Amino acid sequence: MENTITGHTRLAALFATPIRHSVSPMIHNTAFQTLEIDAVYLAFEVGTDGLKQAIDSIKNLDMIGANLSMPNKILAVEYMDELSEAARLIGAVNTITNDHGKLTGHNTDGTGFMRSLQDIEVDIIGKKMTIIGAGGAATAIIVQAALDGVKEITVYNRKDDFYEKIKEKLAYISENTNCAITLNDLSDEHSLAKDVAESALLLNATGVGMKPLENQTPIQDFSIIRSDLAVCDVIYTPRETEFLKQARLRGAKTNNGLGMLLYQGAAAFEKWTGQEMPIEIVKPIIE
Numbered sequence: 001m002e003n004t005i006t007g008h009t010r011l012a013a014l015f016a017t018p019i020r021h022s023v024s025p026m027i028h029n030t031a032f033q034t035l036e037i038d039a040v041y042l043a044f045e046v047g048t049d050g051l052k053q054a055i056d057s058i059k060n061l062d063m064i065g066a067n068l069s070m071p072n073k074i075l076a077v078e079y080m081d082e083l084s085e086a087a088r089l090i091g092a093v094n095t096i097t098n099d100h101g102k103l104t105g106h107n108t109d110g111t112g113f114m115r116s117l118q119d120i121e122v123d124i125i126g127k128k129m130t131i132i133g134a135g136g137a138a139t140a141i142i143v144q145a146a147l148d149g150v151k152e153i154t155v156y157n158r159k160d161d162f163y164e165k166i167k168e169k170l171a172y173i174s175e176n177t178n179c180a181i182t183l184n185d186l187s188d189e190h191s192l193a194k195d196v197a198e199s200a201l202l203l204n205a206t207g208v209g210m211k212p213l214e215n216q217t218p219i220q221d222f223s224i225i226r227s228d229l230a231v232c233d234v235i236y237t238p239r240e241t242e243f244l245k246q247a248r249l250r251g252a253k254t255n256n257g258l259g260m261l262l263y264q265g266a267a268a269f270e271k272w273t274g275q276e277m278p279i280e281i282v283k284p285i286i287e
């Protein structure tokens with residue numbers, strides 16, 4: 001292999017744990033090499049204890065920036081000099097940029113999802129969407145959809161200990177955007193059917209459909225799926241969950257979470273380099 005690392009080469013990094021399974025180093029290093037950008041991307045095993053020091057090193061080593069995974073995404077908020085509007089509303093940072101020592105926290109998970117809709121030629125701006133789940137992935141998507149101009153979002157979550165907290169959080173996001181956002185009990189099938197009937201998109205943002213719940217689906221009554229409804233899943237392993245399969249069999253346009261994964265990385269890359277990630281070269285790495 002040709003050595004292209006020199007005294008000028010700069011570093012971008014992933015601070016996460018566990019980390020060795022991550023595809024991000026392959027995605028970003030392929031993009032750097034393709035565009036002949038003198039930079040490398042490395043994965044560092046960093047937990048919450050070492051996060052502050054790791055983030056300080058972005059300044060100290062004049063790094064390009066970093067990516068974070070959970071739970072570092074939430075903890076990092078307090079270490080940023082600035083936050084993007086999305087990161088502030090979500091309360092989590094997945095991408096850090098370094099502008100001459102000023103660290104800005106961004107969240108590209110939601111933009112990643114919104115861009116993935118272009119792959120199935122679905123436009124939800126000015127329309128209504130229904131989301132199942134209200135955890136980290138869902139919140140990032142809800143905030144970005146609201147900022148991008150989705151008119152109404154109905155969120156369905158199981159009535160667990162977090163339900164009231166989620167309600168407050170969604171009210172806060174709604175107050176700070178032009179989007180009407182409501183939280184509903186996932187067991188209320190009647191309301192779910194009504195909201196899905198008015199929605200352009202139905203999204204599963206829970207882990208229901210992947211291991212160890214790979215045989216389960218987040219909804220039970222698939223008669224609510226229309227052929228002109230877009231149905232998406234944040235899950236990408238398996239590539240087609242039972243939820244997506246049932247939706248596809250009813251003629252809906254479907255999309256798994258691979259696009260969200262790819263495009264959140266592309267958005268980070270573009271913030272770091274000012275260049276577009278070469279999607280057609282990077283995409284086969286994760287497919």
Ligand code: NAD
Nearest residue numbers: 133134135136137138158205206207208234235257260261
């Ligand atoms: P989280 O723990 O923050 O939230 C999980 C959500 O799922 C909660 O709303 C919870 O109430 C709900 N949930 C969990 N089990 C459930 C069940 N049995 N029935 C009904 N609801 C249930 O997790 P997260 O970080 O938001 O991740 C959710 C999923 O999104 C995971 O499958 C993860 O792999 C995926 N994800 C994908 C991407 C991507 O780029 N495609 C990015 C982040 C997360």
